[in-house]
Amino acid sequence: MIEQTLSQLRQLKLTGMAGALQTQQEQPGTYQGLAFAERLQLLVDQENQERQQRKQERLIRTAQFKLKAHAQGIDYQHPRGLQQAQMASLLMCDWLNKNQNLLLTGPCGSGKTYLACALGHQACLKGYSVRYVRLSRLVLALTQAKADGSYSQMLKTLANFDCLILDDWGLEPLTAATRNDLMEIMDDRHEQSATVIISQLPTDQWYQAIGDNTLADAILDRLMHNAHRINLKGESMRKKLNSLTQVEHLG
Template sequence: MSTQTLTHLRQLKLGGMASALQTQLEQPGTYEGLAFLERLNLLLDDENLSRQSRKQERLIRQARFKLRASVQDIDYQHPRGLTPSTVASLAQGDWIARAQNLLITGPCGSGKTYLACALGHSACLRDYSVRYYRLSRLLLALTQAKADGSYHKQLAQLAKVDLLVIDDWGLDALTAAHRNDLMEIMDDRHGHRATLMISQLPTDQWYTSIGDNTLADAILDRLMHNAHRLNLKGESMRKILGQLTEDEHLS
């Protein structure tokens, strides 16, 4: 009967309960003093935890982060204008729930992408859907979507993502079609979903980088309204870490 019960649980896709029941059967002395409902509640708790874990793994996989990063591994030893309290506050995700934006700027190698991926990872753990894109690849995907007729479907999917992370903002010149695409994205998300932008350019240069005064006003108004801003400073983290590794080898 135990084998049949385990088989039925797995057929019903209750793998967490099946694993927990297997543990109870293998350790009867641990659970024999518990009432039926107490043991059932333990099984339900394990099933809930199992489903939560699978959901988080799925969200992280679907986000397609450039880097595997977590807020626990952020380096604060080298001065970059970044504090643990600021990161801890952002990692709580209240700004995502409020559909606010986050703008991360700083020189090349200052850790902008790592920080963004770490905050995105934290958002996944809080059950938010996240998607990471380099801006050039996002615009290329939308151009291809226009060609195959899936453009409006792609825009609808982007509009539903709780946190859209866009890297390398302002790195390449934008065409008229690109500016229109960005306007569509920002308009869909404004007041409904959060966006995280990463750029080497200071925010006061973003207007010029867009290349069209009218659309620049419209895009940046939606992007910068009530946005949180982090401006990382200091020497390249890649250079610092590379030097530390070289010193370790020499020692």
């Protein structure tokens, strides 16, 4: 009977319950003293835990993070102006509930992308859907979507992510088509979801970088309204790491 029950649980894709039931059968001394309701609760708890884990893994795969970053790996010792209290607050993910944005600026190598990916990873662990993409790749994908007729569907997909992370903002000049695309994306997401912008340019140069006064006003108004800001400074962390590595090799 137990084998039949295990088979049925697996057919129903209740693999967590199946695994927990098998454990109970293999360790009778541990579980035989428990009431039926208690043993049943253990099965349900294990099923719920496995489903949560699978969901987190699926969300992380879908996010396509550039870096395998996590909250525990954030470096607060490097002098770059990163405030631990602010990061602790952001890692709680309440800003996602409030559909607020995050503007991450700083020089090359200051760790902007790592911080954004760490925040995105934390969001996935809490059940939020996240997507990371470099702006140049997004522009290319949108151009292809226009050509094959899937543009509207792609805009809808982007709008549905709880958190959209756009890297390399302002790195290349924007075309008229790209400005219009960004306007569509920001308008869809405004006060509906959260957007993270990563840029080497300080925010006071974004207006000029967009290149069209009317669209710049509209895009930045939607981005900067109620946005959190992290402005990193100092020497490149990659440069410091390379220097340390060379010293170690010399030693």
